[in-house]
Amino acid sequence: MLSKNTVKFIKSLQQKKFRKQEHAFFVEGSKNVTELLRSDFKVTHLLYTSKFAENHPLLIQRPGITALEVDQKMLQAIGSFVTNDSALAVAQMRDNRSFGLNSNELAIALDDVRDPGNLGTIIRIADWYGITKLIMSEESADFYNPKVLNSSMGSFTRVQFFYTDLEAYLKKSNLPIYGAYLEGRNIHQAELTAGGIILMGNESQGISDKLSPLVSHRLTIPSFGEAESLNVAVATAVICDNFRRTAG
Numbered sequence: 001m002l003s004k005n006t007v008k009f010i011k012s013l014q015q016k017k018f019r020k021q022e023h024a025f026f027v028e029g030s031k032n033v034t035e036l037l038r039s040d041f042k043v044t045h046l047l048y049t050s051k052f053a054e055n056h057p058l059l060i061q062r063p064g065i066t067a068l069e070v071d072q073k074m075l076q077a078i079g080s081f082v083t084n085d086s087a088l089a090v091a092q093m094r095d096n097r098s099f100g101l102n103s104n105e106l107a108i109a110l111d112d113v114r115d116p117g118n119l120g121t122i123i124r125i126a127d128w129y130g131i132t133k134l135i136m137s138e139e140s141a142d143f144y145n146p147k148v149l150n151s152s153m154g155s156f157t158r159v160q161f162f163y164t165d166l167e168a169y170l171k172k173s174n175l176p177i178y179g180a181y182l183e184g185r186n187i188h189q190a191e192l193t194a195g196g197i198i199l200m201g202n203e204s205q206g207i208s209d210k211l212s213p214l215v216s217h218r219l220t221i222p223s224f225g226e227a228e229s230l231n232v233a234v235a236t237a238v239i240c241d242n243f244r245r246t247a248g
Helices: 004-012 016-022 030-037 050-055 072-078 116-128 146-152 166-172 232-246
Strands: 024-028 043-048 066-069 087-092 106-110 133-137 160-164 177-186 196-200 217-220
Touching: 004 016, 004 043, 004 072, 004 087, 016 024, 024 030, 024 146, 030 043, 030 050, 030 087, 030 146, 043 072, 072 087, 106 116, 106 166, 106 232, 116 133, 116 146, 116 232, 133 166, 160 166, 177 232, 196 232
Parallel strands: 043 066, 106 133, 106 196, 133 160, 177 196, 177 217
Antiparallel strands: 024 087, 043 087
């Protein structure tokens, strides 16, 4: 039986301060839950409906998890989805650890990208293009925000991330840094390398003044219409596509 304390614990994880305090987060919906259960995240709780159990009989038997069958009404009351007829799972956060980059590796750096939906979509885009590492400024949206995880559609399980002082990190990097600007070299004509860091800026301000001097290559996506700018996640996808098309 689902206890009141467990319900209270899971609901508290909708707030960043409690996620940080408990070092835990939750995901919901069939796609994110199945991806989580198949990953190396340490899952602690699984709430599932009979429908989810019927479709994934082996996943609900994963050892070391407190697994309980509940109805759809309970899932919706605990989580953030208006409709959830499948599952909700709680897992432990990964430690915020730095990582190195190989000379031929492509990574994405985010300078104060604050919208959870944008971050989640960028995680999904990175996964699509085989980019497994994200470096984020400390002001960027919380990776474990439910909106971020939901937008990532399970890709959060395959992308490493690290929150840090982005200026200090980029200063130490030996890789070329490609920055996205409204004015820069046309990305269709630029020489792109297999390895490098793609730096994307804040939704409204772009790349900050303190990071601009560290950018070795300023890139722009050419416009053929009258739109003022592109959404940061859309721009990230276009830039990643050009890198994979031309640099491999």
